[in-house]
Amino acid sequence: MSIAPYLASPMPVVRRMLMLAGVKPGEIVYDLGCGDGRIVITAAKEFGAYAVGIEIRKDLALKAMKAVEEAGLTDRVKIINANLFDVDISDADVVTLYLTTSANLKVKPKLERELKPGARVVSHEYEIPGWTPVLIDEFTEDSRYRFLTHRIWLYRR
Numbered sequence: 001m002s003i004a005p006y007l008a009s010p011m012p013v014v015r016r017m018l019m020l021a022g023v024k025p026g027e028i029v030y031d032l033g034c035g036d037g038r039i040v041i042t043a044a045k046e047f048g049a050y051a052v053g054i055e056i057r058k059d060l061a062l063k064a065m066k067a068v069e070e071a072g073l074t075d076r077v078k079i080i081n082a083n084l085f086d087v088d089i090s091d092a093d094v095v096t097l098y099l100t101t102s103a104n105l106k107v108k109p110k111l112e113r114e115l116k117p118g119a120r121v122v123s124h125e126y127e128i129p130g131w132t133p134v135l136i137d138e139f140t141e142d143s144r145y146r147f148l149t150h151r152i153w154l155y156r157r
């Protein structure tokens with residue numbers, strides 16, 4: 001079941017999320033609801049990570065797979081067309097989210113069950129209710145026509 005609609009994170013936000021999470025070469029990044037794959041592709045291309053994107057919508061998963069192929073990253077990025085609740089994420093060093101607050105509440109028990117100590121979770125716009133963030137970043141994107149402010153929540157297990 002889908003728990004959030006599709007909306008892409010702007011690229012400056014993607015880079016800032018990965019930077020704030022301190023993604024290092026060789027680490028494993030999961031994007032739960034990966035849309036067109038931009039976060040996992042950027043994690044591999046610009047941060048040297050291995051990355052897994054999970055996406056429930058077939059059309060988006062196929063788009064993400066195509067983008068991974070075009071970027072020449074099939075050895076570093078895997079796209080899984082599935083419900084995120086059905087995929088084990090216990091090898092994650094970093095998990096990225098751009099869902100909704102109520103969706104984060106649903107994902108929270110999975111994160112608490114599966115993530116190893118020290119794993120980071122970075123959420124665009126929406127908090128994980130009940131968790132204490134390491135930091136809350138207010139990020140103003142100078143887009144072409146207007147300034148847009150985004151909030152990024154960083155957590156550590």
Ligand SMILES: C[S@@+](CC[C@H](N)C(=O)[O-])C[C@H]1O[C@@H](n2cnc3c(N)ncnc32)[C@H](O)[C@@H]1O
Nearest residue numbers: 002003004006007008009033035056083084098
């Ligand atoms: C707001 S979009 C974020 C896309 C991408 N992470 C980004 O930041 O650009 C949320 C995505 O989560 C996907 N999604 C919603 N529920 C899901 C579920 N249960 N399992 C996997 N993907 C899901 C939606 O189809 C959508 O593509």
